[in-house]
Amino acid sequence: MEVIATGCIVAPKGFQAGTTYCGIKTIRDSLDLGIIFSEFPATGAALFTTNQIYAAPVKLSRKVAQKGHIRAFVINSGNANACTGEQGYKDAEEMVRIAGKCLKISEDEILVASTGIIGRPLPMGKIAAGIKAAATSLGNTPTHGNDMARAIMTTDTKQKDIAVRLKINNKDVIVGGITKGAGMIAPNMATMLCFLTTDISMPAPLLHECLRNAVESSFNRITIDGHMSTNDTIAIIANGASGVNIISKGSELQVFQDGLNYVTSYLAKAIVKDGEGATKFIQIDVVGARSRSDATKIARSIADSPLVKTAINGEDPNWGRIVSAAGYAGVELNESTTNLYINDILIFAKGIPTSCDLDKLSTSMKNTDINVRLELGLGDCADTIWTCDLSHEYVTINAEYHTYASVHSSSSHQ
Numbered sequence: 001m002e003v004i005a006t007g008c009i010v011a012p013k014g015f016q017a018g019t020t021y022c023g024i025k026t027i028r029d030s031l032d033l034g035i036i037f038s039e040f041p042a043t044g045a046a047l048f049t050t051n052q053i054y055a056a057p058v059k060l061s062r063k064v065a066q067k068g069h070i071r072a073f074v075i076n077s078g079n080a081n082a083c084t085g086e087q088g089y090k091d092a093e094e095m096v097r098i099a100g101k102c103l104k105i106s107e108d109e110i111l112v113a114s115t116g117i118i119g120r121p122l123p124m125g126k127i128a129a130g131i132k133a134a135a136t137s138l139g140n141t142p143t144h145g146n147d148m149a150r151a152i153m154t155t156d157t158k159q160k161d162i163a164v165r166l167k168i169n170n171k172d173v174i175v176g177g178i179t180k181g182a183g184m185i186a187p188n189m190a191t192m193l194c195f196l197t198t199d200i201s202m203p204a205p206l207l208h209e210c211l212r213n214a215v216e217s218s219f220n221r222i223t224i225d226g227h228m229s230t231n232d233t234i235a236i237i238a239n240g241a242s243g244v245n246i247i248s249k250g251s252e253l254q255v256f257q258d259g260l261n262y263v264t265s266y267l268a269k270a271i272v273k274d275g276e277g278a279t280k281f282i283q284i285d286v287v288g289a290r291s292r293s294d295a296t297k298i299a300r301s302i303a304d305s306p307l308v309k310t311a312i313n314g315e316d317p318n319w320g321r322i323v324s325a326a327g328y329a330g331v332e333l334n335e336s337t338t339n340l341y342i343n344d345i346l347i348f349a350k351g352i353p354t355s356c357d358l359d360k361l362s363t364s365m366k367n368t369d370i371n372v373r374l375e376l377g378l379g380d381c382a383d384t385i386w387t388c389d390l391s392h393e394y395v396t397i398n399a400e401y402h403t404y405a406s407v408h409s410s411s412s413h414q
Contacts, residue, residue: 001164001261004174007145008163010383010393012174012199013240014039017148022130024078024116024123034151036073036195037138045208046072046111047215049232054120055082057090058128058231068204070149071109073195076127077152077180078368079116091122092179094342098128102135113193113233115154115180122371149178153194156180160270166259168252173200173238174240175259179267181274192219192271193235196263200256201240203247207224210257211236216313218264222386223303224275234264272386277393280312286326287382294331295376295383302385303331309390315365319347326374337377343370373408 004011019034022024046065048058064070074095081088091114100107114122137146149159163176202210215234246253273281284302289295302308305325311318319340327333340348343364347356370389 001166001262004163004165004176007142008146008161008240009036009148009178009197010164012241014239015197015201015237016138016140016165016177018136019144019147020130020137020152022133023126024076024130028242030099031147031151032078033127034074034132035099035103035131035134035221036075036148036237038197038237038239039369040239040241041069041070041250042070042071042237043204043207044111044235044237045204045211046070046233046235049209051081051230053230054112055080055231055262056088057081057095057112057114058085059089059235060096060235061113061235064108064111064277065235067108069109070111070235070286071105072103073111073194073235073237074097074131074169075113075152076122076130077115077154078120079120079122080231081114081122084119084121087121090285091124093128094124094408095127095131096299097400098131099135102132105387111235113231113235116154116229120232121267129213133196145176152178152180152195154180158266159287160274162263162266164259164262166244166255167258168244168255171242171244172199172261173244173256175263177263177267179271181271192229192232192234194195194219194264194267196234196236196260197238198236198238198260198262199242199244200238200255201242201245202238205237206246206248206253207236210253210260214258214260214264217261218268220269220386221384222272222338223300224272224278224388234243241304250330250355260356269386270299272388275388275394277391277396278388278391279391280368280370280389282309282312282370282372282387284385284387285382286376286384287373288376288378289331289376289381289383290379292383293380295381297331297385298326298329298374298376299385301325302374303387306390309387312365313389313391315362317342317347317361317365319353322372322374322384323348333376334378337376339377341371342373343367343374344373361411
């Protein structure tokens with residue numbers, strides 16, 4: 001597997017991207033609308049937020065994804081088009097209609113997504129002009145790909161993209177991806193938009209299974225603040241331009257699945273590392289559980305604890321907060337079999353604190369990457385959750401996020 005670092009979303013054969021600044025965001029030339037387009041007919045798959053309050057583009061794109069053929073993504077940032085009623089849905093339909101006319105493809109092959117502040121009508125005059133401008137600027141250079149990754153950003157501080165080259169049947173296959181997200185991040189799915197492209201050919205049901213597998217091990221394993229979004233969307237287009245066709249399970253499919261998992265895991269971790277106000281990337285491993293479900297509940301309980309997250313922000317190895325968060329997760333535990341490590345330093349063993357090297361532990365807490373490992377001693381199951389710390393900056397951003405958004409990117413968490 002070879003990692004491709006630039007132009008990632010257009011790295012697979014037969015894909016183009018076009019972007020523009022159409023005036024949704026307040027900062028000129030910050031890019032706020034983009035199109036990703038397959039030059040060839042393609043299959044597609046998508047997953048969406050499980051929040052029962054969900055945005056107009058999600059409502060429309062669910063219908064498109066069910067048909068299994070996606071050839072283009074049309075995305076705007078700066079406005080979520082969520083909680084906008086019947087007009088919001090009509091606006092999403094209009095975005096697809098304009099894009100279909102510009103790209104000369106069926107409206108049933110276009111998935112639309114929006115991200116930004118909730119509850120504001122889309123400025124459709126600007127959107128319409130933006131779609132036309134983006135469609136006329138399509139290309140497949142690294143700059144086109146990089147600009148696409150930037151065009152979907154809201155409170156993100158950096159673009160998040162990656163591509164990998166795989167060998168399948170002695171041919172090159174590429175999987176590329178971009179994502180955005182920095183706040184309102186919670187599992188099932190995390191608050192984000194993610195778009196993936198690949199030049200492999202695959203039936204839509206099989207592609208959907210691969211996507212679901214990849215999401216389960218990546219975007220469903222991250223949390224920043226435990227708050228689920230109205231706009232979560234992850235979607236993939238597979239256009240077959242590599243000449244590789246996979247129609248059933250086997251070793252070739254596993255190579256593709258491994259590559260897709262690598263891309264989604266990288267992007268999921270990138271979201272956590274760019275969490276609003278974050279200074280620490282935290283990996284929480286819970287092992288020795290009776291079931292994976294038990295391990296997941298405990299890991300999420302720890303990851304979502306404001307007291308744990310603020311302690312780690314303050315570089316304080318407050319193990320009491322960690323074990324107590326495990327204790328209220330709703331899983332039966334045995335304190336006398338429980339061990340806790342921070343950065344591979346055992347600080348709590350068999351129910352009592354250890355006499356570890358406190359200077360070494362304190363020094364390790366200054367690392368930007370923090371590992372919390374809780375051993376339950378009850379079984380053979382485990383799970384991992386990725387999260388970040390909770391800082392003063394996070395509070396500032398979210399206490400004043402409409403103001404912050406206007407100054408920085410003209411959009412909220414979505």
